[in-house]
Amino acid sequence: MMDRNLSAQSTTVLGLDLHSYTYLHAQSSVLSDIRLEIQPGSLTVISGHSGSGKSTLGAVLAGLLPRYDMDQLVGSVSVNGTKVEFSDSLQPRVDIAQWSKHVGLLPQEAGHYLSGIRGTVSEELVFCLENQGMPREQMHQLVTALAQRLGLEHLLDRHPQQLSGGQERLVAMAALAISEPEVLVLDEPLAGLDKQATALVSQMINLLRAQGTALVVLADSVHFWSHEADALWSLEQGTLQRLSTVDQQHQAKTSKVERQPASDDSRVLLNMASVQLAYPGAARPAVQDLDLQVRAGQCLGLAGANGSGKTTVLKAMAGLLKPTTGTLDTVGQTGLLLQNSSDQLFERTVLREVSFGIPKKSPLRKRVPEVLAQLGLEHFGDTHPYELPASARRLVALATVLVREPQILLLDEPTEALDEAGETILQEVINSVLERGGAVVLSSHDEQFMQRTADRVHVMN
């Protein structure tokens, strides 16, 4: 690794002077002309739509990119007084394990950070310390102190795979923090979290900052962070731009969607009476005594904490789960968008993906190009779904549902991974379903979206 020591007076813990970053086989650079300096204890927020290069920037800061002998970075990265130069002719190999002692990255899918092979949260927290050969007593002391500081004592003996989404993110953040890197890069740290988990993550961020840890948050919108952040940036066309107050207000702007309210005598499309839902082998039912009615032209929102049964209810509505007691009646076909798009995509091109499961002679085949155009995916027909940005991938999953013209559209956390443009498309889709006499049931932790979209909200306990 080529490096030189920087001035001892410099207070910057992480500096990036990037001229260009180009992926292997890519025609053009994904990032260009970026200068960033991170100070101890600061909170830097970088916003950008899906595919803008946020995750690439995060991975460059964390030393996970460029891939040696593959991608090309021109510029330099300074970490803790050491400057690493990259040029057309010189692409040094970065020792990721050493780099991560200074800069840690929490990926958007926090579970990917966890090793997946440890039996308790305590062991998962100290995974990197074990690899450094730290004595057991010292690890015990560190885990105890960290858990006390971050309020994680009750999770220490739990199995990491039995954690909720919010808890998993907290544990992953704590696992990052235990080796006390100077900088933490957090990719969409609040995506899919309920109010309580959001508060806990936010509290943890404040605690880490108070200790002097610098945080770089990559998010779709700066709205949540605007009051706390020391610096707000927007990543557009691969370049960073400082956000002004006007821009922040623009990003935070929300308004209720104007729609004709459904009449009370319109047809009932979905009726649930005293429904109890339970998973096979589970000790207790997931949902009890649920009464719901949705009429044509209505959009019903399901709110509630992680684990309150929102997904279970949507699955039951889609016919994946049969009620153990009570009645569930639907009129017309249902279509469910699952929370995790990756679970819903199997084919090697977008076109094949959207056509999957539709018989060759079915008239629904003719709807495929129409639906792709409606969702702005018409140019991605031959692209592999996994090569698309997260927001476009989410829209592909939505296309697989819409192509069947469901009478009742069921959406599980639809805004997760969607950028602003994607959210606008989603809003249009919901309106079009309601206008043609269908109904929409959606679950979301995004309160603003819920407020804008749903005619009424049912809170799950």
Added chain:
Amino acid sequence: MPRSNKLHPFTILAIAVAVVTMTTAASQWWLSCAVIGLCFLITGWAGHTKKLALLSGAMLLPTFLSLLLIHGLIPRVPSPAVAQWGPLRVTVHGLEVALSLGLRTAVLVVVGLLCGLLIDKHQLVAAIDLSPVPPQVGYLLAATLFLLPQMTEKQRQIGEAQTLRNAGIGTGLTGWFQRVRLRAVPLVLTSMQDAQDRAVHLSARGFPATGVRTRLREVPDTSVQRGIRWAAVICAVLGPVMILAPTWFGIN
């Protein structure tokens, strides 16, 4: 904590290997029966009797039946018949061979299953991590042990998504094969994607360790257990030789 966690996983494995090799070499029905009986006593102490009975039954019943078909119904040497149905007859010698082979297989299966039930997966991985073998061995074993439940969960999710698109909803054997065909490729692809996503973060967390590595988890061990392990390894190697040597030299 399970009662068997007081034993080092290597102690259980060493004893199991010694028992299987010596019982197989001895090839005495009473010894095989005694070992199987002892295994059930131990599993009763550990609280897994029902599981052991079900699993070993599911594996051994077809084994016994196939051995009976091969050796019981088609005798290689002339022997009096125990029962006869037309051209089919069960001979004494055939039955003896089938039972002898079946009991030896039963010892291997029951002891193996008992090990699986007594040894905590995480304790085993920790024991391997703390031993001088390369760190990749522990990870490989752990990834393999935990892969099955993870893949089961993934294939369930894929199945749900495909059901939503009216794919793989057929019934009967044809439907089952169709489901397997439809789920196999996405299952492999998502598992590979998952492994790729995790790999970079494992590297960032210092895996594999280049120097000395430690574990927070404690694996109980004593000098007595270490002694037992050595004795078991010696028995596993020398026991069969001592049992079989008289036969080789024509003493019996």
